[in-house]
Amino acid sequence: MLAEKPSVAKDIAKVLKCDKRDGVFENNQFIVTWALGHLVTLADPEQYGDQYKSWKLIDLPIMPKKLELVTIKQTAKQYNMIKSQLNRKDVTGIIIATDSGREGELVARWIIKRANINKPIKRLWISSVTDKAIKDGFSNLKEGRLYENLFKSAEARAEADWFVGINATRALTTKFNAQLSCGRVQTPTLYMIAKREEEIRSFKPKKYYGITASAGDLQLTWQDRKTKDTKTFEKEYVDEIYQKIKNKDAKIIEISKTLKKVNANELYNLTQLQIDANKMFDFSAKETLSIMQTLYESYKVLTYPRTDSKYLTTDIVATIPERLIATGYNRLTEPLLKTKITAKSHFVDNNKVSDHHAIIPTEQRANINLFTDKERKIYDLVVKRFLAVLYPPFEFEETTIKFTIGEEIFSLKGNVVINKGWKAVYGNESSDDDLKNIKIAPSLNKGDTLKIASLKITEGLTKPPSLFNEATLLASMENPIHFMNSQDKELSKILGETGGLGTVATRADIIEKLFSSFVIEKKGKDISITSKGKQLLELVPKELKSPELTAKWEQKLIQIQQGKTTKESFMEEIRKYTDEIIKIIKNSDEKFRHDNITGNKCPDCGKYLLEVNGKKGKMLVCQDMECGYRKGVSIITNARCPKCHKKLELIGEGEKKKFICGTCGYKESYQIFEARKSKEKSAMSKKELESFMKNQKENDKTEVNNPFASQLANFNFKK
Numbered sequence: 001m002l003a004e005k006p007s008v009a010k011d012i013a014k015v016l017k018c019d020k021r022d023g024v025f026e027n028n029q030f031i032v033t034w035a036l037g038h039l040v041t042l043a044d045p046e047q048y049g050d051q052y053k054s055w056k057l058i059d060l061p062i063m064p065k066k067l068e069l070v071t072i073k074q075t076a077k078q079y080n081m082i083k084s085q086l087n088r089k090d091v092t093g094i095i096i097a098t099d100s101g102r103e104g105e106l107v108a109r110w111i112i113k114r115a116n117i118n119k120p121i122k123r124l125w126i127s128s129v130t131d132k133a134i135k136d137g138f139s140n141l142k143e144g145r146l147y148e149n150l151f152k153s154a155e156a157r158a159e160a161d162w163f164v165g166i167n168a169t170r171a172l173t174t175k176f177n178a179q180l181s182c183g184r185v186q187t188p189t190l191y192m193i194a195k196r197e198e199e200i201r202s203f204k205p206k207k208y209y210g211i212t213a214s215a216g217d218l219q220l221t222w223q224d225r226k227t228k229d230t231k232t233f234e235k236e237y238v239d240e241i242y243q244k245i246k247n248k249d250a251k252i253i254e255i256s257k258t259l260k261k262v263n264a265n266e267l268y269n270l271t272q273l274q275i276d277a278n279k280m281f282d283f284s285a286k287e288t289l290s291i292m293q294t295l296y297e298s299y300k301v302l303t304y305p306r307t308d309s310k311y312l313t314t315d316i317v318a319t320i321p322e323r324l325i326a327t328g329y330n331r332l333t334e335p336l337l338k339t340k341i342t343a344k345s346h347f348v349d350n351n352k353v354s355d356h357h358a359i360i361p362t363e364q365r366a367n368i369n370l371f372t373d374k375e376r377k378i379y380d381l382v383v384k385r386f387l388a389v390l391y392p393p394f395e396f397e398e399t400t401i402k403f404t405i406g407e408e409i410f411s412l413k414g415n416v417v418i419n420k421g422w423k424a425v426y427g428n429e430s431s432d433d434d435l436k437n438i439k440i441a442p443s444l445n446k447g448d449t450l451k452i453a454s455l456k457i458t459e460g461l462t463k464p465p466s467l468f469n470e471a472t473l474l475a476s477m478e479n480p481i482h483f484m485n486s487q488d489k490e491l492s493k494i495l496g497e498t499g500g501l502g503t504v505a506t507r508a509d510i511i512e513k514l515f516s517s518f519v520i521e522k523k524g525k526d527i528s529i530t531s532k533g534k535q536l537l538e539l540v541p542k543e544l545k546s547p548e549l550t551a552k553w554e555q556k557l558i559q560i561q562q563g564k565t566t567k568e569s570f571m572e573e574i575r576k577y578t579d580e581i582i583k584i585i586k587n588s589d590e591k592f593r594h595d596n597i598t599g600n601k602c603p604d605c606g607k608y609l610l611e612v613n614g615k616k617g618k619m620l621v622c623q624d625m626e627c628g629y630r631k632g633v634s635i636i637t638n639a640r641c642p643k644c645h646k647k648l649e650l651i652g653e654g655e656k657k658k659f660i661c662g663t664c665g666y667k668e669s670y671q672i673f674e675a676r677k678s679k680e681k682s683a684m685s686k687k688e689l690e691s692f693m694k695n696q697k698e699n700d701k702t703e704v705n706n707p708f709a710s711q712l713a714n715f716n717f718k719k
Contacts, residue, residue, distance in 0.1 A: 001032045001124070002108050003084065006096035007297070010036035011129040015138075023081055031085055035098065039079040040110040042162050043068040045170075059175040061167045061582045063575060069114045083115040097124040099107050101354055102561075103503070105147055106154035117234040125149050133315050139564060152567040153560040160574045164544070171585040172539060178453065178532075178591035181517055182540050184549055185502045190519055191545040192476055192483045193468055194298035194529045194537055201459050203464035205332040209238040213410055215250055215487075220403055220540075222408040231460070242457055245406040250450045254402040260415075261395050263346040264388035264422040265357035266310035270504040271478050273305075273381065277387070278471040281377055285470055291360070291378045299375075301366040302382055306505040307356035311349045316343065320390070322363045327383050332425055336390050347389040360386045384425050391422035403610060405452065445554065450608060467526040470511060477501040477510075480547040491551035498515050498554045503546055518621075521613035524646075530613070531595050540592050541581040571582070604629045618649075634660075641666050 003009035013025030013032045025032040045052035045062050045156040047070065052062060073080050085091065094112065098104040112121075121144025126137040164182040172180035207229040211222035211273070221230050222241070232238055266272075270289065277283040292305035320341045324333040347358075359382055368376055394419040403410040468476070476483070478500040481492045502510050514520045519533030543549055556573075559565040600609045601623040609620040611633065618633040641648055641661040648659040650670070657670035668676075 001030055001095040001097050002105055002111065003032065003034040004107055005036065006034050007300070008129050011131075012124075015131050015134045016528055024085060027203070031091065032084050032089075033085050034078075035107055035111060036078050037073050037680075037689050038107055039072055039075050040108070040114045041068050042071055042158060043070045045166060050113075055170050055174050057171065058523055060174075060577050060586075061163075062169050062170070063163070063578070067162060071114065072618055078128055079111065079114075082111055084671070086112065086115050086117045086119070091119065093122060094144075095121040095122045095124055095141065096147075099356065100125045102150060102154040102157070102557075103505075105151045105157065109151045109155075113687075120144070132314070132318075134317075148560050149563050153557040156560055156567045156570050157553065157557055159571060163578045164581070166718060167582055167583070168540070168544065171582050173537070175585055176539060176590075177586065178592045178594070179517065180532075180536050180539065180592070182536070182544055184544070185545050185554070186513055187505070187537075187540055188480065188483070188501055188547045189473070189477060189510055189552065191537060192480060192513055192547075193473070193520055193527060194534065195538060196465060196468055197529060200464045200467065205463070206233055206460040206472055207235075208233050208460050208462065209235055209412075210460075211245075211408075211526055212458055213250060213452050214454045214455050214456075215452055216414055218401075218450070220250060220405075220412050223409045223411050225409055238457055239710065241408055241553050242455065245408050245453050248406050248452065250403040250405045250410060250452055252401060252444070252448045252450070253404055254400070254448050255444075255446055256400045258398045258400075259395065259418065260398050261421075263392035263393050264391065264425075265385065267312070267360060267389060267646045268306050268382055268385050269308050269310050269345055269358060270508065271308070271474050273359060273378070274508065275474050276381060277378060278469065278474070280381075283373070283374070283378075285474055286512050288378065289508050291374055295379055295604055299366070299370070300364040301362055301379065303358075303360050304356045304363055304707075305359060306503075307359060308499050308504045309353045309354040312343075312357045313350050313353050314343050314348055316357060316360075317343045318349060319363060323361045323386075324390075326363050326365045327361050327385055327387075328366050328368060329387065332384075332387050334389070341390060344389075372598070374514065388422040388425045392419065394421040394423050395419040399516060403450070449523075467528065469527060469659060471526040473527060477507050484547050484551070488548075488551075491548055493556065494549060494554050494558070495551040501550055518612040539585070539588065539592065543582065544575060556632065559709065596630075597623070602627060602629045618651075619678040638675075651703060676679060 001009075001012065009025060013020075016025075016027065016030050016032065018025035018027045018030055018032055019322045020026075022032075029230075046543060047068055048062065048064050086094065094117070096105070096108040098108040098604040108652070110145055122140040123146065124134075124137045125142055126133045150303050161184055165181075169181040169183070172182060210231045213220040213222075223230055267274075270292070273292070274283075274285040277288040285709065291307060292302065295302040296305050324336055326401050327333060343480055346459060361383055366379065368379070371379060397418055398415050399413070401412045403412070408520045408576075419421050466472070470541060479496065480500050481495060484492060485494070501507075514533075517532075519530055520527055521530050522528075537545060551565060556565065556570045560567050560570060594610055597608045597610060598611050598620065600620060601607065601626070602609055605622060605624055605627040607622060607624050607627070609629075609631075610623050612619050612621055620631045621631040634649040637648050637650050637659070639648045639650075639659060641664060643666050644661060644664040646661055646663040648661055648666075650657065652658055652660055652670075659668045659670065660666070
């Protein structure tokens with residue numbers, strides 16, 4: 001039996017009563033082993049001929065008749081372990097127990113295919129790994145042939161990405177003599193950032209108007225009778241209304257009270273957790289995923305992180321009390337443990353769980369004292385979201401009062417909290433600013449007249465959309481319909497149903513690739529496209545820029561999965577499409593220009609260096625990708641400018657080190673800064689400053705301008 005990860009293998013082995021022997025779980029009937037995600041992948045172009053070791057435009061497109069599989073070097077030991085078990089003479093069949101979904105099927109089938117094993121296959125198809133779910137799954141094992149089309153759709157997706165990504169990246173890089181990578185997901189993501197900036201640049205603010213009236217402590221707002229809107233763009237219209245109603249009293253025509261109940265937010269999937277962690281703690285998507293992996297794999301206190309579901313399956317409900325106890329949040333869990341916990345539709349729905357249920361605590365007791373500050377923050381987010389869905393709804397009484405002043409309608413809305421419900425989980429973290437308490441005197445009734453003390457015309461300007469930050473970019477990747485050029489409703493629906501651009505597991509890496517290839521940069525929390533990124537979008541074939549390509553592919557992949565079309569016909573289309581985009585790039589008359597060349601020469605190859613904004617500071621990198629030289633210039637620190645309170649940059653080396661503010665221009669030497677902070681007893685210690693320098697060295701190693709690092713290792717520019 002082949003599971004996708006060690007933890008799942010262990011859960012299955014426990015149910016099957018297998019013992020651990022020689023790196024596997026085994027009894028007289030079953031052997032349970034595991035992958036570590038993908039152990040096998042598609043071979044690089046170099047595997048198809050020595051001519052592809054050098055990148056040459058004339059060799060493109062690279063179109064092997066059959067794409068070969070290779071073992072991933074970093075996890076080759078585990079692959080060989082699985083292969084040895086599959087080849088055992090006493091193994092008469094294989095049970096695939098990898099994740100129940102397209103990628104899970106690919107993980108297992110590629111291992112079996114690479115190992116050249118031809119034995120009968122069964123499929124364990126479960127959405128959770130509780131004892132009950134595993135037992136139920138074993139009592140209902142499926143025939144492997146039922147999932148052949150699912151595997152074909154998964155393999156088609158991987159091969160299509162290979163053909164388009166490998167060929168387009170090599171073509172752009174060699175044609176324009178600069179490292180320019182593109183792909184089905186990363187290029188539309190870059191396009192969305194560029195389009196947002198264009199929307200902001202072209203935005204023209206419009207002035208709007210409204211009217212407010214004061215009656216004692218009550219503030220009344222005008223409402224247009226026709227549109228029901230509280231504002232208008234017509235100044236003359238609002239002036240006319242003002243003249244008609246000034247010096248008139250307000251009459252109450254309606255008082256209504258409605259009891260409303262609001263359930264807690266849905267449980268976390270990975271993307272929503274990454275969004276909230278970025279908003280609240282400024283964690284990057286990759287950082288949040290890394291922390292989640294530690295909490296899942298090392299501490300075993302949270303469930304599988306790479307999930308796109310916000311719901312649980314019914315079999316999980318019985319395990320909730322044990323999970324509550326394990327959190328250690330006794331004050332908040334005691335009320336829940338005194339009642340019977342039942343499945344409710346706002347957090348339990350089998351139909352809304354595919355590969356994995358939402359992220360929730362496990363039954364493993366959490367020792368929070370062992371967590372780092374960042375681990376504690378992520379754990380706290382997940383636990384409180386889990387507790388909140390189990391608490392009663394938040395209840396409030398919504399009060400609406402309608403008035404007439406002359407013939408115009410004015411209204412006043414507000415709410416009075418009846419029961420905090422799940423908001424009690426968050427305590428002071430929960431803001432009820434939007435719930436304005438309205439105290440209505442008992443004598444105030446429908447038909448009463450109120451004296452208007454003042455009448456005022458209000459003004460405002462419409463605002464442009466904001467620049468993307470990591471949180472909003474993740475949200476738009478999950479739902480990129482706004483950035484589709486086509487009005488095809490079917491494509492929009494498919495993109496929505498299939499989770500948008502990328503997957504919950506890959507979006508963080510996509511964003512990091514865009515940063516590391518310097519096509520986007522950070523300014524504070526905001527993400528901006530660089531000159532390199534803008535030029536790349538000018539050079540990339542049009543269709544590769546739009547989320548529609550993903551939608552069209554998904555449409556075909558679903559048809560392959562359903563048996564309505566074949567993998568072979570889809571791949572024939574992909575080959576033709578790849579050929580077309582390579583011709584477009586080869587025939588392009590466009591030019592690429594580095595506009596960030598410095599006067600400094602590379603100490604290794606002598607070419608002029610480029611100054612780029614890395615995610616954590618400025619860097620000097622060699623324009624020759626084959627050289628690969630890079631050096632940190634500055635680090636964005638957590639120290640704050642004493643004038644404008646923005647983050648300071650640390651630049652220079654040795655005695656020349658100094659802090660500068662990129663916002664207001666403030667400058668201060670390292671020594672003076674250290675003395676000032678010491679005097680102020682600031683939290684910014686010498687140790688932390690040394691930590692900044694250490695981080696910079698790590699950045700130099702890890703922030704590589706190279707999404708296709710393995711291919712660029714032997715890169716040689718030849719057309």
